[in-house]
Amino acid sequence: MSEWLASLTAWLGAHPQWLGLAIFVIACIECLAIAGIVVPGTVLLFAVAVLAGSGSLSLGETLLLAYTGGLLGDALSYGLGRYFHQDIRRLPGLRHHPQWLAGAEQYFQRYGVASLLVGRYIGPLRPMLPMVAGMCNMPFGRFVAVSLLAAAGWAVAYLLPGWATGAALRLPLPPGFWPQAAVVAAGLALLVLISVHSSAHGQRHASAITAGLSLLVLLGLFIGWPQLIQLDQGLLALVQEQRSALLDPLVIFITHLGDFSVQLLAAVLLCLLLLATRQWRALIFSVATLLGTALANGALKALFARQRPDVLLEPLSSYSFPSGHSSAAFAFFLVLGVLAGRDQPVRMRLTWLVLACLPAAAIAGSRVYLGVHWPSDVIAGALLASSLCAISLYLCQWRTPLHALSARIWWLVLPACLGLLGSMALWRLGEGVLLYRY
Known part of the structure; x- marks a missing residue:
């Protein structure tokens, strides 16, 4: 073969x-x-x-x-x-x-x-x-x-890693790129493998293990990000090489899905719907994840004033680590993925989490594409949301498992939340066009 x-x-x-x-x-x-x-x-x-x-x-x-x-x-x-x-x-x-x-x-x-x-x-x-x-x-x-x-989603998930590998081998990347990429990739791979293994074997503390490992890798990024400049510059150059005037409007629309106001309204709507349908434990889990991630991201940004990339089209604040768009998007979609996987076999739960990560990864990737964040910024945002989500799930399941939402509730929650995200992103996109014209 x-x-x-x-x-x-x-x-x-x-x-x-x-x-x-x-x-x-x-x-x-x-x-x-x-x-x-x-x-x-x-x-x-x-x-x-x-x-x-x-x-x-x-x-x-x-x-x-x-x-x-x-x-x-x-x-x-x-x-x-x-x-x-x-x-x-x-x-x-x-x-x-x-x-x-x-x-x-x-x-x-x-x-x-x-x-x-x-x-x-x-x-x-x-x-x-x-x-x-x-x-x-x-x-x-x-x-x-x-x-x-x-x-x-399948085409992106299955073709993008290979294409990125080929492009990285082709480009004249900084000297320390590959060792740094190997360290970060190994850390993330170890996190995923141990988390999947603990979940697949039904370990009671699987969520706590995932949370601890996510925080450990996040801590490594916080300590080591000044030494990851070659990795950040190399990945940013790789992404920027694919900039296209035809693709820019789509990417800008995707990045608006992660705007603070858009994510805030979507989170409030989700919590109100869970409150109206009396899904108390799902509500507690959602509030703990979404609010906890927002507060943690704000606190960390106040401690790290990292300089943004030089690709910016407009001046922004220097606070970029971790990415707020990445952490908010991963927190929101991971909540949906966790709730969708309740009372299902391990393979189904993991698959729902993978599906939930796809739109969040698109929002995070859009920030690198637009040159607003370094790659390590969006990775740190994803790790922050993952750790808070896992901690919240572990605490909510301290005594009894968190059960699935009924199909009737999902038919209410999904169209409402996704419709709000799309309409708000379009509104923000139109607002940006108007500001550009006038």
């Missing part, structure tokens, strides 16, 4: 004109029923993304090719299920491995539309769920709407 992969990447490296087609085809196969289980698409996608980031394709082109390829794989899988229905079980691959279909079918029957969003990040389920959706006669319009959304 390794020799075949090396041969493929070597050939694509010598013939970069075929790289775009390779990304499209591999993404399609990775999301195609049966084939996506047999072919190691995740490894292949990382390898071709590294090649793309080395200068062959821009980030936007890479993500677009993977996105459209994934959509085609979804559509073909859905069509197979819709055409064969229950006879799909007689296909050669499924006849010999009925567990592939059984697991996806059970997952789809249990979680419905949400399974297509969450299952996108679970390897064995990703290529099978669209086929099961077609087999169960899910309306095509609903399937397309969910697939458009799920494929976008």
